[in-house]
Amino acid sequence: MIEKKLPSGATLKFTLAPFAEAKALYQSCLEELRGLRVDPKEEVDVNLFKDLFCTGLSSKKIEACLEVCLKRAIYNNGKGDLKIGDDTFEPVEARQDYIPACFEVAKENIAPFVKSLYAEYSPLWEKIQGVTKGPA
Amino acid sequence: MSTIALSGSDSIIINNRIFADLADGNVAELTFPNDIATVKTGKDGNSIYGLNETGKQSELKLRLIRGSSDDKFLNGLLANQQLNFAGTTLMVGQFIKKIGDGVGNIKSDTYIMSGGVFTKQVEAKSNVEGESEQSVSIYTMKFSNSPRVIT
Numbered sequence: 001m002i003e004k005k006l007p008s009g010a011t012l013k014f015t016l017a018p019f020a021e022a023k024a025l026y027q028s029c030l031e032e033l034r035g036l037r038v039d040p041k042e043e044v045d046v047n048l049f050k051d052l053f054c055t056g057l058s059s060k061k062i063e064a065c066l067e068v069c070l071k072r073a074i075y076n077n078g079k080g081d082l083k084i085g086d087d088t089f090e091p092v093e094a095r096q097d098y099i100p101a102c103f104e105v106a107k108e109n110i111a112p113f114v115k116s117l118y119a120e121y122s123p124l125w126e127k128i129q130g131v132t133k134g135p136a
Numbered sequence: 137m138s139t140i141a142l143s144g145s146d147s148i149i150i151n152n153r154i155f156a157d158l159a160d161g162n163v164a165e166l167t168f169p170n171d172i173a174t175v176k177t178g179k180d181g182n183s184i185y186g187l188n189e190t191g192k193q194s195e196l197k198l199r200l201i202r203g204s205s206d207d208k209f210l211n212g213l214l215a216n217q218q219l220n221f222a223g224t225t226l227m228v229g230q231f232i233k234k235i236g237d238g239v240g241n242i243k244s245d246t247y248i249m250s251g252g253v254f255t256k257q258v259e260a261k262s263n264v265e266g267e268s269e270q271s272v273s274i275y276t277m278k279f280s281n282s283p284r285v286i287t
Contacts, residue, residue, distance in 0.1 A: 001149075001152040001153070001154070013154070014154065015152070015153045015154045018204075018205030019205075071154075071156040072153075072154040072156050073154065074147055074149075074154060074232075078287075079242050079243060079244055079287060080232060080234075080243070080244025080245075080246055080287040081147060081149075081230065081232050081244065081246070082145070082147070082232065082234050082242065082244055083145045083146070083147040083154075083232075083234065085145045
């Protein structure tokens with residue numbers, strides 16, 4: 001079980017979702033982030049992060065897939081380990097935990113899919129960078 | 137004033153896995169089959185009391201969707217137990233009931249289970265009249281100790 005501390009001091013505990021549910025989340029993220037423009041010539045700037053957050057947090061598709069993964073999560077704000085449901089983030093003081101909780105669950109569920117991709121595609125990435133920079 | 141208890145969204149955790157593929161009806165049932173003490177009253181109302189340690193044992197029945205991820209997980213543990221009983225790692229778990237008091241306050245009623253083993257195999261049936269029971273896997277396990285905590 002993965003355990004994370006949330007901003008309010010509450011604890012989030014969760015188990016990874018089954019393959020199909022985690023894959024659906026991964027695919028919904030890819031689908032929504034496809035429109036994001038990353039220019040290798042440009043430095044990573046604040047606009048990229050703005051687009052990343054706005055796209056990710058406003059997507060109903062990602063939210064629906066996340067809800068399924070959140071079924072295997074437990075939130076403890078001192079009242080015991082309680083399953084995450086519609087009323088978990090209803091108290092105003094708990095709302096600050098909603099986005100970090102979603103982010104942690106998404107990150108841990110998606111990470112196993114992309115772990116090997118960096119090693120696999122880093123030569124391709126270097127090639128792309130070489131093309132865009134032009135000959136030295 | 138009457139006391140109110142609203143219950144729902146209970147959680148089942150076995151070996152650090154939060155279960156979500158629960159089926160229908162009594163999806164999790166924790167029972168204590170033995171008494172925790174015996175009392176015998178004899179002549180002139182003299183009574184003898186005895187502590188029954190077996191009363192600590194609990195039995196958990198889980199109804200899971202057949203073939204689901206949680207079913208596969210428990211089936212793996214069951215297979216390991218069958219393969220090497222002496223080498224089995226005993227199961228631990230939590231059964232958490234979420235209780236509301238009707239004015240928005242939530243409490244949790246938790247049974248902390250330890251020393252668990254499967255006591256029955258998962259049964260199967262094939263039914264041609266659309267009985268839904270055939271798509272449910274029922275796991276029966278016994279725990280040596282299951283104290284209850286209310287927070």
